[in-house]
């Protein structure tokens with residue numbers, strides 16, 4: 471079974487995807503980490519005329535074992551850099567095959583990102599599109615950073631999230647929209663456990679209706 475989980479920054483899609491993976495005992499891939507690893511590799515080169523070429527080379531050379539050191543990739547700066555390399559078509563092409571193979575492994579997988587239901591796994595068995603309003607997303611990310619001991623400027627964080635969403639949605643190579651057959655789950659008013667229960671109910675219902683056909 472392939473489960474695709476998409477949604478904007480800090481909507482909680484990673485938390486839900488990993489909860490679904492645990493629940494259904496499937497492997498999980500956070501595809502944002504791939505873009506973050508590429509972004510991190512070219513951090514500081516944004517004004518260099520070779521920025522695009524360097525990002526493409528980094529994507530082509532990406533060793534997914536780099537993702538084991540995920541802690542550094544979760545920094546806000548890595549997210550911003552990820553969204554800058556994600557607009558480069560050949561970067562997306564270079565990362566496609568790894569994601570597709572991960573999804574197609576025996577038994578299936580859960581993948582979360584921006585284009586899983588639209589581009590990577592248009593054939594997924596179940597697709598979820600997670601949303602939460604910008605203020606809730608900012609507050610969740612702020613608490614996450616504060617728990618790591620970081621000081622947070624909530625005003626700046628709000629604008630950083632909005633700016634990243636805007637860049638992602640304008641990405642001509644992105645596929646960042648809700649697939650027609652994705653189920654929308656709004657978690658603005660839901661805590662983590664309630665959101666996971668709602669997601670499990672959606673997956674179970676999708677599987678049951680598939681079996682009824």
Ligand SMILES: Nc1ncnc2c1ncn2[C@@H]1O[C@H](COP(=O)(O)OP(=O)(O)OP(=O)(O)O)[C@@H](O)[C@H]1O
Nearest residue numbers: 479480481482483484485610614657660661662665
């Ligand atoms: N429903 C929820 N209610 C409250 N907090 C939540 C909820 N879902 C996730 N969180 C918390 O919000 C933070 C961001 O969640 P998560 O990393 O899953 O978001 P994301 O959409 O994967 O983010 P990104 O796109 O930046 O990778 C985490 O600290 C997580 O524990």
Ligand SMILES: Nc1ccn([C@@H]2O[C@H](COP(=O)(O)O)[C@@H](O)[C@H]2O)c(=O)n1
Nearest residue numbers: 501502505549552553556583584585638
């Ligand atoms: N499938 C994806 C996943 C991510 N991106 C880009 O990477 C940025 C960081 O992703 P997070 O999920 O870790 O927040 C994101 O803002 C996108 O620009 C993508 O394009 N496609």
